[in-house]
Amino acid sequence: MIEVRRMVILTGAGVSAESGLGTFRDKDGLWTKYDLSEVATPEGFAANPHKVHEFYNARRQNLQQTKPNAAHHALSRLERYCGADFLLVTQNVDNLHEQAGSRNLIHMHGELNKIRCQCCGHKMPWTGDLAVSTTCTACAETGGLRPHIVWFGEMPFGMDAITQALSSCDLFISIGTSGSVYPANSFVDTARRAGAHTIELNLEPSEGQSMFAEVHYGPATKLVPEYVERLLGSGTTLGNVLDR
Numbered sequence: 667m668i669e670v671r672r673m674v675i676l677t678g679a680g681v682s683a684e685s686g687l688g689t690f691r692d693k694d695g696l697w698t699k700y701d702l703s704e705v706a707t708p709e710g711f712a713a714n715p716h717k718v719h720e721f722y723n724a725r726r727q728n729l730q731q732t733k734p735n736a737a738h739h740a741l742s743r744l745e746r747y748c749g750a751d752f753l754l755v756t757q758n759v760d761n762l763h764e765q766a767g768s769r770n771l772i773h774m775h776g777e778l779n780k781i782r783c784q785c786c787g788h789k790m791p792w793t794g795d796l797a798v799s800t801t802c803t804a805c806a807e808t809g810g811l812r813p814h815i816v817w818f819g820e821m822p823f824g825m826d827a828i829t830q831a832l833s834s835c836d837l838f839i840s841i842g843t844s845g846s847v848y849p850a851n852s853f854v855d856t857a858r859r860a861g862a863h864t865i866e867l868n869l870e871p872s873e874g875q876s877m878f879a880e881v882h883y884g885p886a887t888k889l890v891p892e893y894v895e896r897l898l899g900s901g902t903t904l905g906n907v908l909d910r
């Protein structure tokens with residue numbers, strides 16, 4: 667039995683797969699169609715900003731028609747009713763967790779519906795297309811706008827808050843991620859060293875499968891609501907007691 671007073675949840679592209687958004691490394695995944703070094707690195711953006719804008723414009727357009735699924739809604743319910751400290755860290759750049767009502771959320775890899783100006787640093791919501799010719803509404807410069815996305819080789823957002831939460835959590839649940847990308851794939855180890863119970867909910871074993879104390883495989887829209895029900899079903903007012 668463990669007393670859950672602080673939980674950290676990590677999600678990846680698999681949690682949004684059943685909403686129709688592609689994953690990266692599955693069959694037909696994004697990285698099977700694009701060379702990530704050309705569209706998801708600062709060097710790729712410097713070499714061909716038009717190509718990178720096209721890559722993100724297509725995903726941003728697709729996102730506007732996308733809705734959260736039962737896994738997103740279950741995580742929002744867990745945050746509301748778990749009676750414990752709750753942090754949701756997502757590697758995803760979509761806004762489906764917010765649409766489902768999640769609040770204590772860190773987009774460690776940035777957000778598709780935001781852009782920022784490299785000239786003045788201004789960050790702004792953006793759901794339309796972006797081009798090299800787009801002018802910054804804050805400094806009126808042209809050519810400096812980029813997606814507010816963390817590319818490979820760039821520092822993820824929120825790392826201090828994430829590390830602090832992982833170092834004091836007693837439950838860590840990883841959902842829908844292949845465990846291929848650092849530093850997200852090191853979070854389970856940080857949580858484990860803090861004494862947390864660690865759980866993987868995924869369609870299939872991830873690269874870090876052996877690091878988890880408990881694993882369940884299947885689609886997120888089935889697994890996540892079931893596990894949230896188990897957590898809330900066993901709930902006490904002060905945090906939760908979880909049967910291992």
Ligand code: BV8
Nearest residue numbers: 678679680689690691757818819842843844847848869886
């Ligand atoms: C950093 C934004 C320093 C872009 C992304 C060599 C070895 C090791 C590491 C490195 C190396 N060389 C460089 C590195 C570091 C590098 C890295 O890890 N590279 C990898 C490729 C080897 N990392 C970085 O550069 C990071 N920065 O390290 O800075 C630092 C760090 C900390 C402190 C100080 C300094 C920055 C990485 C961020 C890159 N940007 N996203 C965009 O989205 O366009 S990452 C990219 O992969 C994706 O965006 C995604 O967010 C991320 C992880 O992918 P997943 O979400 O896991 O998706 P994937 O398709 O892989 O897996 C999906 C899973 O879902 C599968 O397991 C599947 O089974 C499952 N699934 C599918 N359907 C379902 C399902 N599960 C449940 N239900 C379903 N229905």
